[in-house]
Amino acid sequence: MPALTDTFTLSNGVTIPKIGFGTWQIPDGPETYDSVRTALDAGYRHIDTARAYGNEASVGRAVRDSGIPRDEIFITTKCPAEVKDAAGARNAFERSTAALDLGPVDLYLIHAPWPWNAIGSDHRAGNIEVWKVFEELYEAGSTRSIGVSNFEVDDLESLTAATTVLPHANQIRWFVGNTQPETTAYCHERDILVEGYSPLATGRLLGNQDIAAIAEKYGKSVAQVSIRYLLQKNVLPLPKSTTPSRIVENADVDFELAPEDVAALDALEGGDR
Template structure:
């Protein structure tokens, strides 16, 4: 499926597959291992994990066992959101690298601008300290690209003003009805690749009648239209499933939505602002 083999090019020239397989909320062990193997067998070449997910070891084992050459697979992991100091960032990366056991990481992200227990709190100085470690890791070729997650415009501006490397990617919650227009526009103006996690709104879009009406026109599912919408808006989707048939379905998005249908989907945005 071309959607799985096509790539975006990050600002540093690194190519990243246009669809990633997300592993958030998949438990370590057989659930993660089996779903990642299924995704790789289905043709996915971009796997997204995080230290906080607790499943890096199973992701790494699935990749090593898949028979797919390592250089053909793009691996993203993330520094825990609560880590806001240099020593913690170095330790977190070493731990992730050891658990994955896949050599250099392809993309390493700050998981959030604040700890999950204190959403919205000010950690600008800590993010800068962590980012400078990221720049060291990048310069040492321990990661091929570096980025952030859940950052809005103010977070990005503060980070960029105080550091040398502009983030190569920003992974944010992005789906029909929640498109974070200000953050998305800022990233696109600064050549920061926007990745959209929860492209199905953690499943809550599946029963959406407006999307269902569009899906029926194309002989597609609500999930396929929802994922295609991100690609049509130049956003990299990260669908997640543990069901083999849905893992395959979510990547079968080689069709085009009409301008009229894209406008209908755009109009569903609630306008509830930026962020999670």
């Protein structure tokens, strides 16, 4: 499936497969291992995990056992949102790379601009301190690219004003009806790749009749149309599933939505409410 082999190119020239397999909320152990192996067998070459997910060891084992050369698989992991100091960032990275056991990672992200138990609190100084460690890791080749997650325009501006390397990616919650237009435009203008997590709104879009009507035209599922929509907006989708048939279906998106259908999906803004 070409959608799985197509790539975006980050601002530093590193290529990243256009669809990633998300592992959020998949428990460590057989569930993560089996779903990652299924995704790799189906042709996915981009796996997204995080220290906070607690499943890095199973992701790493699945990648090693797959028999696919390491340099053909793109691995993203994330520094926990609550880590806002240099020592904590170094420690988190060491723990992640030890658990994954895959050598250098391909993309390392700050998981959020604030701890999850204090959303919206001001950690600008801490983010700068963490990012300077990220820059060291990047310069050393320990990670091939660096980025952020859940950052809005203000967060990005304060970070980039005080640091050297512009984030290569910003992974945000992005789906039909919740497209974060301001942040998306800001990133696209600066060649910061936008990655969209929860492209199916953690399953809530699957019953959407407006999307279903469009899907019927193409002989596709609501999930496939929802994922295709991100690709046509130059946003990298990170669908997640533990069901083998759905893992395959989510990547079978080699079709083109007509402009009027993209416009109809654009008009569904607010689907998250």
